[in-house]
Amino acid sequence: MDKIKIAVLGYGNLGRGVECAVKQNPDMVLAGIYTRRDPKTIRPLTEGVKVCHVSELEQPQDIDVLILCSGSATELPVQTPKYAAMYNVIDSFDNHHDIPKHFANVDAAAKASGHTAAISIGWDPGLFSLNRAIATLALPVGENYTFWGRGVSQGHSNAIRKIEGVLDARQYTVPVESAVEAVRSGKNPQLTTRQKHTRECYVVAADGADKEKIRETIVNMPDYFADYDTTVYFITQEELDRDHKGLPHGGSVIRSGKTGWDLENDEVVEFKLTLDSNPEFTSSVIVAYARAVARLAKEGKTGCNTIFDIPVAYALPMTGEEIRKNLL
Amino acid sequence: MDKIKIAVLGYGNLGRGVECAVKQNPDMVLAGIYTRRDPKTIRPLTEGVKVCHVSELEQPQDIDVLILCSGSATELPVQTPKYAAMYNVIDSFDNHHDIPKHFANVDAAAKASGHTAAISIGWDPGLFSLNRAIATLALPVGENYTFWGRGVSQGHSNAIRKIEGVLDARQYTVPVESAVEAVRSGKNPQLTTRQKHTRECYVVAADGADKEKIRETIVNMPDYFADYDTTVYFITQEELDRDHKGLPHGGSVIRSGKTGWDLENDEVVEFKLTLDSNPEFTSSVIVAYARAVARLAKEGKTGCNTIFDIPVAYALPMTGEEIRKNLL
Numbered sequence: 001m002d003k004i005k006i007a008v009l010g011y012g013n014l015g016r017g018v019e020c021a022v023k024q025n026p027d028m029v030l031a032g033i034y035t036r037r038d039p040k041t042i043r044p045l046t047e048g049v050k051v052c053h054v055s056e057l058e059q060p061q062d063i064d065v066l067i068l069c070s071g072s073a074t075e076l077p078v079q080t081p082k083y084a085a086m087y088n089v090i091d092s093f094d095n096h097h098d099i100p101k102h103f104a105n106v107d108a109a110a111k112a113s114g115h116t117a118a119i120s121i122g123w124d125p126g127l128f129s130l131n132r133a134i135a136t137l138a139l140p141v142g143e144n145y146t147f148w149g150r151g152v153s154q155g156h157s158n159a160i161r162k163i164e165g166v167l168d169a170r171q172y173t174v175p176v177e178s179a180v181e182a183v184r185s186g187k188n189p190q191l192t193t194r195q196k197h198t199r200e201c202y203v204v205a206a207d208g209a210d211k212e213k214i215r216e217t218i219v220n221m222p223d224y225f226a227d228y229d230t231t232v233y234f235i236t237q238e239e240l241d242r243d244h245k246g247l248p249h250g251g252s253v254i255r256s257g258k259t260g261w262d263l264e265n266d267e268v269v270e271f272k273l274t275l276d277s278n279p280e281f282t283s284s285v286i287v288a289y290a291r292a293v294a295r296l297a298k299e300g301k302t303g304c305n306t307i308f309d310i311p312v313a314y315a316l317p318m319t320g321e322e323i324r325k326n327l328l
Numbered sequence: 329m330d331k332i333k334i335a336v337l338g339y340g341n342l343g344r345g346v347e348c349a350v351k352q353n354p355d356m357v358l359a360g361i362y363t364r365r366d367p368k369t370i371r372p373l374t375e376g377v378k379v380c381h382v383s384e385l386e387q388p389q390d391i392d393v394l395i396l397c398s399g400s401a402t403e404l405p406v407q408t409p410k411y412a413a414m415y416n417v418i419d420s421f422d423n424h425h426d427i428p429k430h431f432a433n434v435d436a437a438a439k440a441s442g443h444t445a446a447i448s449i450g451w452d453p454g455l456f457s458l459n460r461a462i463a464t465l466a467l468p469v470g471e472n473y474t475f476w477g478r479g480v481s482q483g484h485s486n487a488i489r490k491i492e493g494v495l496d497a498r499q500y501t502v503p504v505e506s507a508v509e510a511v512r513s514g515k516n517p518q519l520t521t522r523q524k525h526t527r528e529c530y531v532v533a534a535d536g537a538d539k540e541k542i543r544e545t546i547v548n549m550p551d552y553f554a555d556y557d558t559t560v561y562f563i564t565q566e567e568l569d570r571d572h573k574g575l576p577h578g579g580s581v582i583r584s585g586k587t588g589w590d591l592e593n594d595e596v597v598e599f600k601l602t603l604d605s606n607p608e609f610t611s612s613v614i615v616a617y618a619r620a621v622a623r624l625a626k627e628g629k630t631g632c633n634t635i636f637d638i639p640v641a642y643a644l645p646m647t648g649e650e651i652r653k654n655l656l
Contacts, residue, residue: 020589024468045589099656100649125656127462130640131599132655134455137616137643138609140352144655184602259612261348261373265604267612271459272600274512276593281466284587284595288465308644308651312458313636315465321428323636327460327472328427328453 004294005031005062006287009054009079010069011042013247014092017283018067019045025287027317031063063087064297065290069283077102084109084117084304088297090290092122092282099125107304116297117304121289122282123273124148128253130307131271135255139267142257145183147175147196151249151278159224160201163217165209168237170244172200175251186256186266199230202244204237249278288315332622333359333390334615335415337382337407338397339370341575342420345611346395347373353615355645359391391415392625393618397611405430412437412445412632416625418618420450420610427453435632444625445632449617450610451601452476456581458635459599463583467595470585473511475503475524479577479606487552488529491545493537496565498572500528503579514584514594527558530572532565577606616643 006028008018015033022030023046032050035042039051057066068079068091076093083089084106093102099120110117120126124146132144153173160169179196182189201218205211215232219225235243250273259265275281289307292314296305313323334356336346343361350358351374360378363370367379385394396407396419404421411417412434421430427448438445448454452474460472481501488497507524510517529546533539539562547558563571578601587593603609617635620642624633641651 017587020587021468023589024587096656099652103652120656127466127597129656130462131459133640133644133651134458136655137640137645138455138613140349140612140645186602259345259348259352259605259608261351265608267604267609268602269455270598270600270602272596272598274514274596274598276595277587280587280593281595284468285466306652306656308641308655309639309648311637311639312461312465316461316636317465317468320637323461324427324431324634327464327636328424328448328457328634 001027003027003029004291005029005064006067006290007032007034007061007063007065008067008069009034009057009083011035011037011044012069013279014069014283014286016045017277017280018069018287019049020280021284021287022046024284025291025317028287028291032061057083057086060086064294065090067091067286067290077105080117080119081105081109084115085113086115088116088293090118090121090286090293092126092286093120094122094125096125103304103306111303114302116293116302118289118293118306118310119304120306121286123275123285124251126282126285126307127273128251128271131253131269132255133308135253135257135269135271138269139255139257139259141259141263142255142267143188145191145254145256146251147180147183147254148251149173149175149197149249151251151275152244152247154247156199156201156224159221160203160218163214165206165214166203167206168204168240170202170240172202174198174200180252180254183254183256184268184270186268188256193227194229197228199225199228201230201232202235202240203232204240205234246276247278248276250274291315291317331355331357332619333357333392334395334618335360335362335389335391335393336395336397337362337385337411339363339365339372340397341607342397342611342614344373345605345608346397346615347377348608349612349615350374352612353619353645356615356619360389362394385411385414388414392622393418395419395614395618405433408445408447409433409437412443413441414443416444416621418446418449418614418621420454420614421448422450422453424453431632431634439631442630444621444630446617446621446634446638447632448634449614451603451613452579454610454613454635455601456579456599459581459597460583461636463581463585463597463599466597467583467585467587469587469591470583470595471516473519473582473584474579475508475511475582476579477501477503477525477577479579479603480572480575482575484527484529484552487549488531488546491542493534493542494531495534496532496568498530498568500530502526502528508580508582511582511584512596512598514596516584521555522557525556527553527556529558529560530563530568531560532568533562574604575606576604578602619643619645
């Protein structure tokens with residue numbers, strides 16, 4: 001059987017994660033890395049893989065699925081619809097508020113060109129969404145809770161790095177364990193933003209910088225930190241490089257609900273991730289769903305999909321018989 | 329919009345659970361309860377619901393989906409293919425070893441008659457299977473573990489009740505917490521049956537019965553108890569009725585796997601259920617997937633499905649837009 005030809009646009013943490021994931025899936029091959037940088041500066045891990053400038057995508061390339069590994073803020077809203085007009089595409093768009101618009105744009109482009117797309121694939125949005133859905137269908141009377149962490153938020157780390165006098169920073173999102181336990185016990189608590197998560201910041205300040213002023217700027221930053229209990233630790237660059245180099249993450253989706261004629265029974269559903277590498281796990285999910293996109297495209301199912309629309313069997317490298325035998 | 333007309337065959341714990349679940353889903357109506365007993369002896373919870381003898385199913389009934397709530401050992405292997413020849417059907421067939429044969433029989437019957445079927449829907453098989461699949465697609469290099477309990481196993485309870493001198497019994501399957509923790513920590517341990525679960529039995533013995541002989545018979549029973557560390561407690565019928573009346577259950581599906589070019593990162597995925605009522609939760613999942621069966625039938629997708637083949641969106645009572653807005 002022909003291998004599925006995967007290409008990746010963008011060679012940052014996520015793009016390298018895709019490369020690692022393709023290596024674990026023998027039915028796939030990495031057909032190309034496309035980048036906005038000078039291709040000569042890219043050192044891929046995969047021997048012999050083609051590295052091209054992004055502009056080459058304008059001419060038809062021999063690709064089954066193009067994985068878009070760019071940022072959700074400004075890049076994916078343009079790129080995913082654009083390339084859905086030429087290729088089968090998949091992204092991990094995670095700007096929750098803009099998903100309806102992004103879906104509509106990608107759907108229109110993919111349908112017009114006869115291609116297949118999937119958006120917002122990863123773990124949140126992605127596997128967390130799927131488990132919110134599973135728990136919701138199983139327990140119509142109930143409430144969903146999502147906790148993130150302990151893990152590095154790159155958006156929050158970047159926000160700190162932009163403060164004057166800050167050389168480097170790492171921000172951890174930390175779930176409040178007593179809140180998680182209250183939800184797990186089926187108590188259905190009402191929780192404020194502050195009661196659900198705290199934030200820990202490890203900051204490298206420039207020589208002579210006003211640390212108290214940096215701390216104040218962080219903890220009062222609207223949207224990012226003001227609504228949370230935030231702790232700031234000043235450390236050296238050596239300490240940051242030694243102790244905070246990884247990108248761990250994870251969290252829990254919990255639904256607590258009621259069954260019975262008079263709602264007399266409590267049922268709790270939890271999905272939990274504990275990840276050493278957020279980008280590698282995200283990429284690994286994307287690559288599996290790229291397989292689903294390739295299969296849907298072969299069946300002629302054009303347009304945009306989310307993880308709710310795709311049977312899980314399509315993302316697995318097994319026959320229906322194997323899946324039923326090994327996983328049911 | 330017309331409500332989905334659900335009928336149930338069998339009015340035991342699972343059938344009553346279906347009745348409770350239909351009440352929580354406003355897009356459905358319980359169109360009938362079919363039973364092998366004398367219909368006059370059935371006291372349904374739903375006001376005005378039709379109770380009929382099973383034989384009436386031989387004449388076409390006004391049903392969108394028939395939910396089969398019989399036993400997996402001898403009843404479902406006959407009933408599900410039989411009724412798939414006349415109705416859209418769903419069951420919770422849980423005899424893992426016989427699933428391939430059951431699937432083939434139901435698929436043939438449903439395809440021949442132009443109906444839609446789903447088998448092995450519930451939590452295990454069911455939501456546990458789906459999460460084994462999700463974790464497997466995300467982590468091709470890794471290992472799946474399933475722990476059950478703490479919860480009542482009705483099969484094991486029944487096995488004890490058949491022993492001479494036993495009046496009543498309740499058996500709890502208990503996961504070994506140290507084994508669960510070893511798996512959660514990503515250690516990928518090799519675990520024997522004995523290392524994963526223990527069994528606790530609460531037994532009411534007849535007056536004058538030889539309790540030591542009963543204990544010996546239980547702990548040495550092949551398949552059911554011999555491979556486990558089993559503890560037997562003798563209690564009174566009053567204690568059993570007071571302390572062990574419920575049917576709690578649950579458990580965890582955990583996959584621990586590796587990502588990275590040299591498999592340098594550990595990732596752990598866990599799906600966990602903590603259930604007050606095993607039959608009510610099982611029924612609640614079945615009822616949601618009955619909605620999916622009704623929709624697939626409307627689209628003309630005939631034949632048998634498992635939980636891997638059905639997009640989660642089909643089982644949710646929301647539009648695609650609502651699902652993307654609220655759950656993605």
